[in-house]
Amino acid sequence: MAKNIKYAKAKLEGQGSLQVTYSYSEATFKRIAEDALFFCRKAAEDNIDDAERRRYSRIAILLMAFYLESLSNLLFDKLVNKDLECVDTRTDLPGPIRRFRAVYKELYDGKELALNINGVQDVFTIRNKVIAHPAGRSEERSGKVVRTRVDKTVSYKKFTDFPLVYSDFTLKHTDVVLMEVKDFLTHFFDLLKGKVSPELLDECWPKELVEWTKEAPEN
Secondary structure, X not given: OOOOEEEEEEEEOHHXXXXXXXXXXXXXXXXXXXXXXXXXXXXOOOOOOHHHHHHHHHHHHHHHHHHHHHHHHHHHHHHOOOOHHXXXXXXXXXXXXXXXXXXXXXXXXXXXXXXXXXXXXXXXXHHHHHHOOOOXXXXXXXXXXXXXXXXXXXXXOOOOOOOOOHHHOOHHHHHHHHHHHHHHHHHHHHHHEOOEOHHHHHHHOOHHHHHHHHHOOOO
């Protein structure tokens, strides 16, 4: 489990009074990852019904998007001293992905990130178009070529067999999402080795997800 850090400072004021102040530091992204894995493990328990299993699974998927967003914010704030628009021009991408790209470009003198980002794009498609901003009613229509959402077009770049409707997500989809996030981040941070401090790399390395893959079932 990630540790929180408190820094305390004492100052002796006039007439012998002691003033104590402290600052508090929490790795928010690690807390989010821990919560997501908690819900994954709850979803995998044998003593719950299918409705509850799906509910835990959906929460874990949503938290993965927030996890990526929180981590990208931390890295960008630490490593890029420019406006995002000055570093990355891909306005068609979600902000967190653009910040990961901007960090890489800043460290590699403008070089484009070569990692495939289709899977993590799909994580934000789920968050932004299926879960976080769905219409009041989601309807699905099948055609000769492709399934589409009636209320809003939703399409995936990598997870082409994923649901278009919020309630259809299952633990199987959650496992795929977590594995995708883990793979993206481990490859991303491998590229940053030697470019950032070992302390920052160790702090941000997705240890929780790596450990989870050792217990997750084969997909």
